Amino acid sequence: MLELGLRRLARHPALRLSAALGALTVAVIVAVPALHGAEPKLRVVATLPDLFVLTRAVAGDLATIDLIARFGQNPHDMEVRPSQILMVRRADLLIRNGLEEDAWIDVMVHRAANPRMLRGSPNVVEAFQGIEVLKAMTGRVDRSMGDVHPLGSPHYTLDPDNVVIVTANIATGLTRVAPEQARVFDANRQAFLEKVADADRRWKSALAPFRGAGIVSYHDSWPYFYRAFGLVEAGVIEDRPGIPPSPQHLANLIRQMREQKVRVILHESWYPTDVTSRVAKETGAKMVVVPQSPGALKGTEDYIAHVDHVVGALAAAFK
Numbered sequence: 001m002l003e004l005g006l007r008r009l010a011r012h013p014a015l016r017l018s019a020a021l022g023a024l025t026v027a028v029i030v031a032v033p034a035l036h037g038a039e040p041k042l043r044v045v046a047t048l049p050d051l052f053v054l055t056r057a058v059a060g061d062l063a064t065i066d067l068i069a070r071f072g073q074n075p076h077d078m079e080v081r082p083s084q085i086l087m088v089r090r091a092d093l094l095i096r097n098g099l100e101e102d103a104w105i106d107v108m109v110h111r112a113a114n115p116r117m118l119r120g121s122p123n124v125v126e127a128f129q130g131i132e133v134l135k136a137m138t139g140r141v142d143r144s145m146g147d148v149h150p151l152g153s154p155h156y157t158l159d160p161d162n163v164v165i166v167t168a169n170i171a172t173g174l175t176r177v178a179p180e181q182a183r184v185f186d187a188n189r190q191a192f193l194e195k196v197a198d199a200d201r202r203w204k205s206a207l208a209p210f211r212g213a214g215i216v217s218y219h220d221s222w223p224y225f226y227r228a229f230g231l232v233e234a235g236v237i238e239d240r241p242g243i244p245p246s247p248q249h250l251a252n253l254i255r256q257m258r259e260q261k262v263r264v265i266l267h268e269s270w271y272p273t274d275v276t277s278r279v280a281k282e283t284g285a286k287m288v289v290v291p292q293s294p295g296a297l298k299g300t301e302d303y304i305a306h307v308d309h310v311v312g313a314l315a316a317a318f319k
């Protein structure tokens with residue numbers, strides 16, 4: 001009937017265009033139920049790769065998850081792009097670090113004008129909540145202390161025990177925006193945590209022979225990792241996070257590393273290696289270049305594969 005009416009209208013030259021538009025509208029209306037036969041997916045934004053892979057493990061295929069910092073990108077060195085603002089604008093839930101590793105998200109939230117993404121909103125998960133924060137600074141904090149870890153070390157997902165807490169925070173956030181899926185999120189999380197627990201036993205036994213060993217790193221990325229695996233921080237090349245080391249600091253570090261016979265330097269893959277190579281050469285320590293978060297290397301796009309890679313590289317370097 002409708003089609004017949006449109007055809008009749010179309011015979012009138014002046015009405016041809018509007019008839020064509022009318023037909024187009026009908027086509028669109030008809031197409032909508034076909035496109036959205038299933039419930040529209042939840043849109044989640046994760047600021048960082050570690051939070052992205054953990055969110056994916058909990059949400060499964062019930063959410064579309066956008067990642068702001070690309071795999072392999074240094075999160076301490078980000079530029080705001082329009083595509084990221086669009087992700088934040090259309091998001092239902094934001095998963096953020098909470099300890100300012102991703103402080104740039106505030107700029108994106110402001111530009112996206114999505115008030116649900118503001119801190120304190122039920123649509124925002126501060127993933128660190130409930131963990132024991134390491135290297136929290138006390139007293140006055142200013143930029144001279146380094147400009148990227150203002151609230152303590154933000155690299156907490158490198159301790160597998162913290163994954164239990166972080167995934168609980170993520171599941172709680174997902175359940176707030178999609179309460180009807182609570183049981184699925186919980187089941188996904190439990191299945192994932194069982195796999196992490198299995199892998200953790202493997203990681204702990206791989207590193208057990210090196211318990212108590214001192215390690216130096218370029219960036220201060222590893223306090224949670226060291227604690228988890230009984231390793232000892234023997235110094236950090238970048239002594240204040242985000243600020244290149246002074247010659248004085250390097251001289252002291254090299255002397256200490258010789259005295260303590262430090263054998264391994266962990267170098268995060270997104271920093272230039274020149275200073276680390278020099279320290280390695282002068283101390284005889286081995287430089288191990290590893291990504292600090294998942295996805296920077298092919299095959300490490302999930303949490304377990306990422307930690308597998310770091311643990312494997314470290315164990316190989318000690319042997």
Ligand SMILES: [Zn+2]
Pocket residue numbers: 076148149154155219220221241
């Ligand atoms: Zn950092």
